[in-house]
Amino acid sequence: MNPTANLRTFSRYTSLNMLGMIGISCYILADTFFVSLGTGALGLAALNIAIPAFNLLNGLGLMTGVGGATQFSICRAQKDTQGADRAFTHAVYLGLGIGVLFLLLGIFGAAPLARLLGADEQTFPLTSVYLRTLLSFSPFFVMNNVLLAFVRNDGDPGRAMRGMVIGSLSNIVFDYLFIFPLGMGMFGAALATGVSPIISILLQIGHLRKPSRGFHLLRLRPQVRALPALCAPGLSSLIGEASSGVVLLLFNLILLRLTGNTGVAAYGIIANLALVAIAIFQGLSTGMQPLVSRSSGEGDHAALRRLYRYGIITVLGIATVIYALVCTCAVPISAAFNSAGDPVLMGYAVPGLRIYFLGFWCAGLNIVSAAFFSASDQTAIGFAISLVRGVAAIPPILFALAALFGVTGVWAAFPAVEAVTAILTLLCVRHAFTSGKI
Numbered sequence: 141m142n143p144t145a146n147l148r149t150f151s152r153y154t155s156l157n158m159l160g161m162i163g164i165s166c167y168i169l170a171d172t173f174f175v176s177l178g179t180g181a182l183g184l185a186a187l188n189i190a191i192p193a194f195n196l197l198n199g200l201g202l203m204t205g206v207g208g209a210t211q212f213s214i215c216r217a218q219k220d221t222q223g224a225d226r227a228f229t230h231a232v233y234l235g236l237g238i239g240v241l242f243l244l245l246g247i248f249g250a251a252p253l254a255r256l257l258g259a260d261e262q263t264f265p266l267t268s269v270y271l272r273t274l275l276s277f278s279p280f281f282v283m284n285n286v287l288l289a290f291v292r293n294d295g296d297p298g299r300a301m302r303g304m305v306i307g308s309l310s311n312i313v314f315d316y317l318f319i320f321p322l323g324m325g326m327f328g329a330a331l332a333t334g335v336s337p338i339i340s341i342l343l344q345i346g347h348l349r350k351p352s353r354g355f356h357l358l359r360l361r362p363q364v365r366a367l368p369a370l371c372a373p374g375l376s377s378l379i380g381e382a383s384s385g386v387v388l389l390l391f392n393l394i395l396l397r398l399t400g401n402t403g404v405a406a407y408g409i410i411a412n413l414a415l416v417a418i419a420i421f422q423g424l425s426t427g428m429q430p431l432v433s434r435s436s437g438e439g440d441h442a443a444l445r446r447l448y449r450y451g452i453i454t455v456l457g458i459a460t461v462i463y464a465l466v467c468t469c470a471v472p473i474s475a476a477f478n479s480a481g482d483p484v485l486m487g488y489a490v491p492g493l494r495i496y497f498l499g500f501w502c503a504g505l506n507i508v509s510a511a512f513f514s515a516s517d518q519t520a521i522g523f524a525i526s527l528v529r530g531v532a533a534i535p536p537i538l539f540a541l542a543a544l545f546g547v548t549g550v551w552a553a554f555p556a557v558e559a560v561t562a563i564l565t566l567l568c569v570r571h572a573f574t575s576g577k578i
Contacts, residue, residue, distance in 0.1 A: 383530025
């Protein structure tokens with residue numbers, strides 16, 4: 141059996157990466173919790189309005205990191221060391237370019253961006269401060285994603301996991317210090333989040349000092365024609381992350397019309413908990429990616445099938461545990477983020493959690509499948525799955541269900557979108573496995 145496709149290796153790579161993503165999820169929840177305590181429902185609504193911009197930034201970072209690292213792994217499997225180094229060099233160039241663009245957006249465009257994302261007169265001051273501060277750290281967010289992906293693909297998933305976890309734990313500590321003892325409010329919450337990738341990068345630098353590392357920065361001019369091939373394997377990661385931002389934006393706009401800022405605050409609770417589940421699924425997917433890319437580069441279809449089965453069984457089990465916890469603990473979870481004890485907020489959040497999280501069995505199937513196909517050089521299939529669940533299916537289903545069932549229809553839109561996408565996913569899987577492509 142191919143050693144990259146046995147259960148022990150699969151468990152090592154995916155468990156470490158999921159632990160890292162759980163660490164990242166903890167700081168998302170900490171942000172939400174401390175903001176809700178420090179600034180109330182308006183701060184929670186402002187945070188939820190600002191998150192789509194961060195989703196896009198993080199998605200572009202994942203695209204660059206996962207795409208470049210996938211190309212790196214395939215080149216290494218084919219003994220092409222020069223190609224592996226070129227992949228890293230172009231990923232660094234592209235990552236820095238993306239980071240600088242978002243930095244400039246934060247400095248000069250935070251106010252209009254806050255308006256575009258749906259901030260009203262009440263939430264605008266908090267949203268614009270959060271965006272301006274967070275986006276000022278954009279180069280660090282993107283380069284952290286690049287380094288994590290390459291370190292993981294270079295045989296050191298433990299270091300990548302430690303970087304994610306320690307960076308996230310530092311964010312929780314700084315969240316508390318900046319918001320409460322120092323009284324820095326939303327600025328402090330954004331500043332704490334911005335520090336975390338810097339700490340993670342410092343931990344990854346230890347890998348760069350190893351003489352045995354498999355990637356090096358070359359002295360070469362950026363080649364624009366090389367970027368499509370570099371980005372293609374990471375497109376599903378970009379669409380997957382950006383889709384969270386699209387969902388947040390559309391849900392926020394509809395909930396503002398139906399319920400005002402209280403409904404948006406309730407969705408802030410649901411969405412941030414959902415980000416935890418999505419992060420775990422993405423952790424599983426990116427943990428699988430080095431193994432899938434290596435097996436694909438070696439042309440080992442039996443190993444690819446085993447890895448896919450391991451991934452789907454794992455993600456369905458995780459989805460079952462997540463739904464059981466959310467369904468039984470919906471009331472205390474909602475109360476923890478409702479510092480003012482608002483009964484209207486509770487009335488929206490509790491049923492919303494129980495309906496919204498019904499979609500996570502299909503979401504796990506879709507996320508893992510899209511990442512698997514992208515990592516195995518079937519990028520068109522991975523992109524199609526991500527595009528349907530992230531962009532194409534959301535507006536018609538969301539608008540239709542909201543018009544028919546109001547707020548309940550908004551909560552039901554996520555499971556409906558994921559179920560529709562799952563049908564496409566299963567058809568793609570069947571075609572790929574029966575046609576001999578996998």
